[in-house]
Amino acid sequence: MLMLIEAALAVTALVVALWLKPWRMLQGPLLTPALAAMALMPWMWLLPQHMPQGLQIQLSGASLLVLVLGWPLAVLVLAWVGLAVWVIGHNDAVTVLSQWVWIGLAPATITLGIGPLLRRWLPPNPFVYTLGRGFLGTAAAVFLSGILLEMLHRLVGGALQEQVLIARWLMAWGDAFLTGMFTAIFVAFAPQWLATWSDERYLKPAKH
Template identity: 75%
Template sequence: MDGEALFWLELALALPALVAALALKPWRMLHGPLLTPTLAALALLPWFWLLPQQLPQGLQVQLSGASLLALMLGWPLAVPVLALVALQVWALGLHDAQTVLSQWVWLGLVPATLALGWGALLRRWLPAHPFIYTLGRGFIGTALAVFGAGLLQELAQRWLVGASLDDALVARWLMAWGDAFLTGMFCAIFVAFAPQWLATWSDQRYLSPPSD
């Protein structure tokens, strides 16, 4: 099978996610402190996604930023913001629409969704503690989400296109920790100095003393 099958798979993942996110009317969250991180994401994140196009051939360093965006804006708002980021990458970069769609799905939607699921598990099974949030969601959760998205992409390409895995999974694992380090660091900074920029953070939940 050729790349057309992969294109239809990515489209089938992207469109329902976007429709589901917009159905929740996430723009209502912009009437407050989340407007600033939203505008910052739209200004900065496209350049991280464009980075591989600016590097020498064969040197592929790719940062996602989707997990941090999901922590800051929440999944419903992060999804359309990631769509706008992808549109900027398409307008400013050299790649065609199909390649940018792949970036949107595997760099944006899938890691953001996996980060959402991981956060739900931590909320269900672990105590509400700032350390759990910053390390569990910001650092470890990002590494797992970004690597999980890369793993799913590699498996989809192998199944639909016939691409070989080779050492791709090792590279995906190593690059995931770059995202994890940045997300964990920014989470810790925002928890300390700008918790209003984290839609998934709650002082009442994480800082209130445990009830007897």
Template identity: 70%
Template sequence: MWTTLNLLMALACVLVAAWLRPWRMLRGPLLTPALAAVALLPWVWLLPQKMPQGLQVQLSGACLLVLMLGWPLAVLVLAAVATVVWQVGQSPADQVLVQWVWIGLVPATLALGVGAALRRWLPANLFIYTLGRAFMGTALSMFLAGVMLEWLSELAGQPPREQAMVARWLMAWGDAFLTGMAGAIFVAFVPQWLATWSDERYLRPPSD
């Protein structure tokens, strides 16, 4: 039942993303960050397999991908990342599926929602983008994804893990610092690598 739920969630995300045909964006400057993500992110996802038992520190990178590529293209890139992790790593397919959904797809989808809310309710501002969406939005998305995973795992019959919420909260800030720092650097030096960034929107002078 648990594996079926994860598989359905993954298929739904991939079908929606493919329907939007995001690969058309690869004809521009986003090809470089997309290829870099496929080359580098699998090694970040493989890190828990190389750490001592019980010390499972996991970075995601999914929220950063949404900022850089947009949600549809990020979903397809995360599928490629999960495939590499499955082929190169030692984890069975069901564990890689959980990692793909709950470390990748769910935080990416929540980050999309946070970004939409910030665009709707807060002014278009450089600091709203870097501190609000990239930093705080990532922390919120990662923590909510972790809470949902723990809750659904218990419903599926798995025993509750002690201090799980504290660990999820702390790990969420690791991704938040990564995404916030990278987002600020990209805004300053390579804004063309950010599909969600617009000079016209975020750098326009305030209206009188």
């Protein structure tokens, strides 16, 4: 049952992303970070397979990918990452599908939803972007993805374990630190690598 839900979510996200034709954005400066993500993220997702048993540190990177590439192109890159993890790693297709959905697509989609909320309720300045979208937004997106997964497990007959939720909460902050750091660096030195950044919006003089 859970696998069917995950497959439906994955197919829906992929179809929507393909319909938006995001590869057109690769004609500009986003080609470099897209290729870098395709080369590096599979190894980040494979990290738990090479760590001692019981020490499963799983970073997502999906929120950063959305900030850099936008949601549609991020979905396609995440599809490549999932495929690479399946081919290179030793997990079966069902496990990789779950990883793709809950480590990749879910936090990426939640990150997409956080953006309009921050734009609606908070002032447009670089601090709000880097802290709100890069740091706190990532922590929220990754943790909410974990909660959704645990709730689905419970709906299909599993048990909701408090220790698992605590672990997901702690892991979310690792992703938040990573995304917040790179977001701040890109804002300062390479804003052209952030599809969700706008000089006109975030750097325009405040109106008095």
